[in-house]
Amino acid sequence: MNRHLPKEADPSSLDEAARAGWLYYVGGMTQDQIARELGVSRQRAQRLVARAISDGLIRVRIDHPISACMDLARALQQRYGLDLCRVAPGLPDGADPLVTVAPVAAAELERIFTTPDPLVVAFGTGRTLRAVIEEMQFVDAAQHRVVSLIGNVAPDGSASFYEVIMRVADKLRAPHYPMxxxxxxxxxxDRDHYQLLPHVKNTRSLAARADVxxxxxxxxxxxxPLHVDGFISKAELDHLRAAGAAGEIAGRAFDGDGRYIEDGTNLLLTSVQVPVNDNPVICIASGERxxxxxxxxxRGRLITGLITDEHTAMALLSR
Structure with a gap:
């Protein structure tokens, strides 16, 4: 039986790609120089550099703020009374804006977690936050505590694939409190029973004291996402939309004025309602949808901070 790893999972190949990416983006070497350094053809050096990016072995961040993005951030802060706003450079039409937003958001979270004073940081869940956490560097931040705002089990008993609290804790080596x-x-x-469980009461109480x-x-x-990920049925989604639902945070649907809907699955949520107190609520989101x-x-002041991309920022300012 062939016990060799497939080429795409070969650690030596990944090592070579990572080294090529490092030489190109950090060492400033040309592809010809990389080829000579690694003893490969120029074509292979080119493929290795491309793979370093596509496989996430090298992550590129722009530390210099782009003036147009800064202007958009200031305009959003003024328009919506935000305490914090970061705007990432836009990408061409059809590209996933999360690619540009995730590194900017990750840098902001790293800044928060390098604060020496102990913080309680509460997290929602979902694809966007998962992508942001994957972009974060490891930070020695054991003085902080991270806590989930929302449960992690679907109706069929399966765990939520996009829960982030465990991954955040891994990046920080910090105590973590899933729900x-x-x-x-x-x-x-059942909702009342779950919320009265000692470990859930502790988690909810900690989330209510979140500093961020x-x-x-x-x-x-x-x-x-609530429907696609199997947490609510199509009928339950339609019921919320009929009640005026325009969006949701931590599973809780709100209407076009940012008021939470007192109906449907909102009445059965075990999650903590956002905002949990008067401290900052940073929302990371982008894209037309x-x-x-x-x-x-x-509009409803459910959030006090926003990290988004250039195109979304312009759309939010256009009305």
Whole structure:
């Protein structure tokens, strides 16, 4: 039996790609120089550098703020009364804006976690936050505590694939407090039972004292994350939309004015409602699909900070 690893999983190949990427982006070497250094052809050196980026072995950040992005951030802060705003450079049409937003957001989280004074930082969940955490560097931040705002179990008992609290803790070596209960209870009695469990009470109490809250935002169209990820049915999604749902944060749907809906699955959530107190709530979101939800959340002052991309920022300022 052939016990060799497939080429794409060969550690030596990954090492070579990482070395080529390092020489190109950090060492400033040309592809011809890299080829000579590694003893490979120029074509292979070119492929190795490309692979270093495509496989996430090398991550590129721009430390110099672009003036146009800074102007957009200031305009958003003024328009919506935000305490913090970061705007990442835009990408061509059709590109995933998360590619440019995630590094900017990761740098902001790293800045927060390098604060020497102990903080409690509460996190939502979802694809965006997962991508941001993957971009974060490892930070020695054991003085902080990270806590989840939302449960991590789907109705069928499966764990949420996009929960981020464990990954955050791994990056920080910090104590972490997941909310180990279903996102949505089957009925009010079960909801009350879950929330009274000692470990859940402790997690919810800690989240309510968060110094900083970091969330994504969900749209309420047919591709709503709550529905796509199996937490609510299509009928439950339609019920929330009929009640005026424009978006959701930590599973809790709100209307076009940023007011939480007192109906449907909102009544069965085990999650903590955002904002949890008067401390900052930083929302990381971008893309056309997120814009209605963002406008509503900004209108209702559900968030006090925003990290987004250039195109989304311009759209939010256009109305």
């Amino acid at each position: 180990a209960v279903p996102v949505i209870a089957t009925d009010p009695a 809250t970091v969330v994504g935002i969900g749209q309420m169209e047919d591709d709503a 997120k814009q209605p939800a963002l406008r509503a959340a900004l």
